[in-house]
Amino acid sequence: MEPTLEDRAAFFASEPWTAGVIGLGYVGLPLAVTAAERGLRVIGFDVSETLVKRLRDGDSPVGDVSNERLTAALEAGLTVTGDEADLMAADALFICVPSPLNRHRQPDMSFIEAAGATVSRVTHPGVLVSLESTTYPGTTEELLVPAATAGGLVLDEDVFVAFSAERVSPGSGHELGSIPKVVGGVSPVSGRVAAAAYRRLVDAVHEVSSARAAEMAKLLENTYRAVNIGLVNEMAALAHEIDVDIWEVIDAAATKPFGFQPFYPGPGVGGHCIPLDPQYLAWRAKEAGFATRFIDLTEEVNSRVPEYVVTRISEILNDRGLPVLGTKVLAVGLAYKPGVGDARESPAIDVIEELTRRGAQVVAWDPLVGDDEIDGRGIDRVHALPDGHALAVILTDHDDFDYPAIAAAVGVVFDTRGAYRRRGITASNVIFL
Numbered sequence: 001m002e003p004t005l006e007d008r009a010a011f012f013a014s015e016p017w018t019a020g021v022i023g024l025g026y027v028g029l030p031l032a033v034t035a036a037e038r039g040l041r042v043i044g045f046d047v048s049e050t051l052v053k054r055l056r057d058g059d060s061p062v063g064d065v066s067n068e069r070l071t072a073a074l075e076a077g078l079t080v081t082g083d084e085a086d087l088m089a090a091d092a093l094f095i096c097v098p099s100p101l102n103r104h105r106q107p108d109m110s111f112i113e114a115a116g117a118t119v120s121r122v123t124h125p126g127v128l129v130s131l132e133s134t135t136y137p138g139t140t141e142e143l144l145v146p147a148a149t150a151g152g153l154v155l156d157e158d159v160f161v162a163f164s165a166e167r168v169s170p171g172s173g174h175e176l177g178s179i180p181k182v183v184g185g186v187s188p189v190s191g192r193v194a195a196a197a198y199r200r201l202v203d204a205v206h207e208v209s210s211a212r213a214a215e216m217a218k219l220l221e222n223t224y225r226a227v228n229i230g231l232v233n234e235m236a237a238l239a240h241e242i243d244v245d246i247w248e249v250i251d252a253a254a255t256k257p258f259g260f261q262p263f264y265p266g267p268g269v270g271g272h273c274i275p276l277d278p279q280y281l282a283w284r285a286k287e288a289g290f291a292t293r294f295i296d297l298t299e300e301v302n303s304r305v306p307e308y309v310v311t312r313i314s315e316i317l318n319d320r321g322l323p324v325l326g327t328k329v330l331a332v333g334l335a336y337k338p339g340v341g342d343a344r345e346s347p348a349i350d351v352i353e354e355l356t357r358r359g360a361q362v363v364a365w366d367p368l369v370g371d372d373e374i375d376g377r378g379i380d381r382v383h384a385l386p387d388g389h390a391l392a393v394i395l396t397d398h399d400d401f402d403y404p405a406i407a408a409a410v411g412v413v414f415d416t417r418g419a420y421r422r423r424g425i426t427a428s429n430v431i432f433l
Helices: 005-014 028-037 049-056 067-074 082-091 110-122 137-148 188-198 211-241 248-253 276-289 292-320 347-357 402-408
Strands: 017-021 041-044 077-081 092-095 126-130 157-161 183-187 205-208 328-332 363-366 389-394 411-413 429-430
Touching: 005 188, 017 028, 017 082, 017 110, 028 041, 028 067, 028 077, 041 082, 041 248, 049 077, 049 429, 067 077, 067 188, 082 110, 092 110, 110 137, 126 137, 137 157, 137 211, 157 188, 183 188, 183 211, 188 205, 205 211, 211 248, 211 276, 211 292, 276 292, 292 347, 292 389, 292 411, 328 347, 389 402, 402 411
Parallel strands: 017 041, 017 092, 041 077, 092 126, 126 157, 183 205, 328 363, 328 389, 389 411, 411 429
Antiparallel strands: 157 183
16 A cells, blocks of 8 residues: 555654765755754765765865764764765755856756756655755746656655755854755645654754745845845945945944844955855846846846955055055955855955955955965965054954054055944944945
8 A cells, every 4th residue: 555645744753764865065054953953864965075085084175074073973863975876765855056146147957957866866766855055036936856867766755855945054153953944846745744854853843835936036035135245235325425324324324223233344245155046046037038227236246246346455555655567565364254164256356366466566465265266366375463454344253353554564454344343342443334
């Protein structure tokens, strides 16, 4: 007798099932470790032999997963493998692969397609397939359902397919298990089964009517952030022109207990979500013949911010009788956000490259970002606070930096992050964005 929906949902809700995680990067590794910590058997798969060996040795490349947590998960039964055949023992497959944009700013689906091909070779009756990679609405139906049913399995009888986007925020201190999960199945049946499985992984699950709704919810979250960051950066530029302190303005507006959420200016947007996710939505909208004017304008505004920062640096140097050409500039921070060693899509790199293009002698200082993160970018680095620089620009406000020492070591500090203000540090040579 074939198992019923209730049987399968009950299995994921209460039995000691095995989770298979495809992709062990910033998303997959925290998920795999969390699943192991919550008592599940876990098979973690990655195509990178180097990464597999590193993880087996208990060496975590992901900041939110300490070596101690990884080692404990391995001892608890987490298996790390480069052999996809091992995934055949999994009851649920969670796809956590990159979903970047290509050079034309269009979705690059190659990683998800490759994961789908793996799914097609390892699925078996009763398995749940869930996509966690951020992508455009419709991806799960269009790419994952065909992959999951390629071997003749019947959707909602033999195999269940859903979408539940990652919501990790590196360096934020939020544990994966404490962040509510939005779950949507390609059908109500698949949704119920997936929700039962995710309740074993996280404290709260919010089930929506479809995978498309879940896919779009993730894009809305980060488009909201991108739009508001673009707005506050534009307001910062305006405030500078009319001689108003934008930081004071934001603090004042934030005293309103309703209807306002503070966002803060900076050198641009970075990371693996905010610069990319709105473009997935815009691309899908264009296919539907719909104009996403807010998203397009936000992309335009945010992409100009690094150049605006360099223009402000030029003005600051000019006011002191210094040209950009040949002047020594210290770039403080390479990561896209504080507290992490991740330089993906970092606006700091755009600022450094533009300063270099204009002839400045730039060196970068970031104790958290490894050389492999910026390999091939031609960025000169220092590993301690140097002397003799006319200007330091704060591009990432890590807590690791000694901000009073920075101000004492350079002629002027251009603080694009409000690092001195937020920390209550006073220095006469600090200028804010």
